[in-house]
Amino acid sequence: MIHYEREVKEPELISAMLDEMDHVHIGMFDEDGYPYVVPLNFGYEIKDNKLYIYTHFSKRGHKLELLRKNSKVCAQFSIFNDFPDRPYKKHRHDYRSVIAKGKMNIIDYKEDSETYIHGYNLLYTCNHREIVPLESRKVIPPMYIGMIICEMDQVTAKSEFPLRKVEDVPFVNVYDMPFDETPFDISDIIEKRRKGL
Template identity: 65%
Template structure:
């Protein structure tokens, strides 16, 4: 990563970042060799050094065909704040992004109800919605849940503004802050990087 000070590696911070995002872009390999990317709502959990992402889709369609042929996927989560009229710390924008590579497993409620239910319920955590449990429905929706498992070594995250604590993860309202064009002090991050070389 060229700007090492923008890299986010702490799983706690990545967890906080994932709560900011409204959807995930799922990239697959199409039959013509080009990437095929679709936006989906998602749920997730971090456990055992892995990121588990849950998505849902109908029981037929192009993306389902591609997932069955090649279960390797790339996930992209991002949020971008632009403030061209209010320069802050020498910047005109701020962003958070997470990229993850993993393998998707297509889950039918009839084959693995437990994982289907967990994934279905977690989908409601996207955009901080209140969970409407699957058990409360009269019938199981005619869809699949996709469980994408990503080793944390295949998860990378970035932030335009340096993140040192959980409180640094949410976007700042730069319009409400005093005018400040002094660049971020990253001397501590430089020392940390040197100590790991």
């Protein structure tokens, strides 16, 4: 990573970043040699040094055909805050991004109802929606749950503004801040990254 001082490694910060995201782009291998990328809603959890990403999709279609041939995927999340007319600390924009590589497992309710229900319920965390438990529905939706398992060393995250704690993750409203042209002091972050932490 060129701007290693912008890299975010701490799982609690990555989790807070994902809480701010409202969709994920999933990249798959297409048969014509080009990537095939689709936007989806998602749920997630980080446990046992792995990022689990949950999505859902129809039981037929191009996406499913590709995943059955090659389950390796890349998940990309991002949000961007632009303020070109109000520079703040020598910046005119801010962003958060997370990229994760892993394999998509296709979960059918009939084969693994526990994982299916868990993944389905987590989908509601996207956009901060209230969870409506799947068990409360009269009919199980005719769809698959996709579960991507990513080792944390296959997850990279970046932020334009420095992040030291979870409270730093939401965007700053620069229009509410006093005018400030002093660059961020990131010497501690640079030192931490140089030490490989």
